[in-house]
Amino acid sequence: MTIIHVDMDAFFASVEQRDNPELRGRPVAVGGSPDQRGVVAAASYEARRFGVRSAMAMAIAVKLCPGLVIVPTNHRRYKQVSDVVMEIFRSYTPVVEPLSLDEAFLDVTGSEKLFGSPETIGMEIQRRIEEELQLSASVGIGPNKFIAKLASDYQKPGGFTVIPSEKVLDFLTPLPVEKIWGTGEKTVDRLKRVGIKTIGQLRELSLDFLEGSFGRYGRALYGFARGKDDRPVEPHREAKSIGKEITFPEDVGNMEELRQTLRALAEEVGRSLRRKDIKCGSVTLKIKYPDRQLVTRTERLPEPTNLTGIIYGTAGFLLNKHCKPPVRLIGITCTGLTGERLITLFRDEKQVREEKITATLDKLKDRYGEDVVRVASLFKKREK
Numbered sequence: 001m002t003i004i005h006v007d008m009d010a011f012f013a014s015v016e017q018r019d020n021p022e023l024r025g026r027p028v029a030v031g032g033s034p035d036q037r038g039v040v041a042a043a044s045y046e047a048r049r050f051g052v053r054s055a056m057a058m059a060i061a062v063k064l065c066p067g068l069v070i071v072p073t074n075h076r077r078y079k080q081v082s083d084v085v086m087e088i089f090r091s092y093t094p095v096v097e098p099l100s101l102d103e104a105f106l107d108v109t110g111s112e113k114l115f116g117s118p119e120t121i122g123m124e125i126q127r128r129i130e131e132e133l134q135l136s137a138s139v140g141i142g143p144n145k146f147i148a149k150l151a152s153d154y155q156k157p158g159g160f161t162v163i164p165s166e167k168v169l170d171f172l173t174p175l176p177v178e179k180i181w182g183t184g185e186k187t188v189d190r191l192k193r194v195g196i197k198t199i200g201q202l203r204e205l206s207l208d209f210l211e212g213s214f215g216r217y218g219r220a221l222y223g224f225a226r227g228k229d230d231r232p233v234e235p236h237r238e239a240k241s242i243g244k245e246i247t248f249p250e251d252v253g254n255m256e257e258l259r260q261t262l263r264a265l266a267e268e269v270g271r272s273l274r275r276k277d278i279k280c281g282s283v284t285l286k287i288k289y290p291d292r293q294l295v296t297r298t299e300r301l302p303e304p305t306n307l308t309g310i311i312y313g314t315a316g317f318l319l320n321k322h323c324k325p326p327v328r329l330i331g332i333t334c335t336g337l338t339g340e341r342l343i344t345l346f347r348d349e350k351q352v353r354e355e356k357i358t359a360t361l362d363k364l365k366d367r368y369g370e371d372v373v374r375v376a377s378l379f380k381k382r383e384k
């Protein structure tokens with residue numbers, strides 16, 4: 001088993017520095033203002049040099065670093081960038097477990113035949129994040145999650161650390177026990193009280209002793225000290241977004257053809273939303289150009305929908321506005337998924353009608369297959 005852990009470097013702060021060139025090279029803290037009891041959500045490396053850390057009170061951060069530039073948190077923006085990062089991960093393996101917006105585990109055990117060794121995949125991911133997003137990430141590769149996470153943290157920023165199985169014990173021995181993922185302050189304090197500061201020293205404690213002191217977690221600690229961790233990488237089951245994309249066999253320069261493809265994609269995405277009885281709040285158009293440059297543009301909807309027409313209308317608007325053909329890949333992703341039934345007092349009559357027609361068409365398609373749609377859309381055209 002080989003696990004890759006990718007962790008973006010100073011993520012929120014780096015996104016701000018990328019998008020606002022005047023912030024580059026300056027100490028930046030993303031978060032709330034000091035006079036409103038704000039907290040640091042992320043600090044740039046320039047700010048970290050002064051001791052500014054995330055989760056620190058902004059008032060303290062300002063004292064540590066007098067020239068600190070405070071930037072308000074823009075979660076929506078970071079989420080958008082995160083979606084692209086996760087998309088890059090998922091292009092190498094479906095087994096991706098995000099831990100937060102800016103880090104994830106990837107199980108690449110089955111990906112070697114298609115994409116090369118874990119090292120190749122790790123380097124490729126790091127390079128693509130740099131090229132496509134102008135951001136930096138640290139990569140750790142190891143035989144399990146525990147080791148991969150320690151490895152990505154080993155040489156930040158821009159780190160690339162591979163710990164093969166036979167090097168695991170040497171790697172762990174000098175590391176302080178607080179590096180063990182999941183150890184709280186309490187555990188660390190108790191270990192220090194019995195003179196255990198490093199993972200090497202922890203390895204000298206017996207399983208009986210650890211279980212006696214820490215219960216079930218003691219057994220995990222016993223394994224961690226030996227570099228053992230058999231937790232699988234668990235891809236999130238509930239969908240955060242629903243999307244479809246198509247890579248053309250040959251680059252497409254014809255806008256009409258792109259619009260038709262988009263229409264078909266909108267229909268597929270709309271249908272999966274309707275099947276799950278959910279709606280989306282935003283529509284993202286994704287375009288990849290022949291030079292592999294990836295562009296995504298998102299439009300927020302005035303109200304959630306699962307109607308093909310609205311999804312297509314929104315994606316088509318973004319296509320007209322942003323697309324410069326020829327195009328290699330085109331896709332639609334719907335995000336901001338909501339399952340709640342919306343209670344609207346004044347419903348748009350036209351929309352209610354379209355919802356009814358759509359539901360009928362879906363039922364027909366389920367019963368008679370996709371061909372019936374073509375008949376129905378021809379019928380609709382004639383109706384006009």
Ligand SMILES: [Mg+2]
Binds near residue numbers: 009102103
């Ligand atoms: Mg990070």
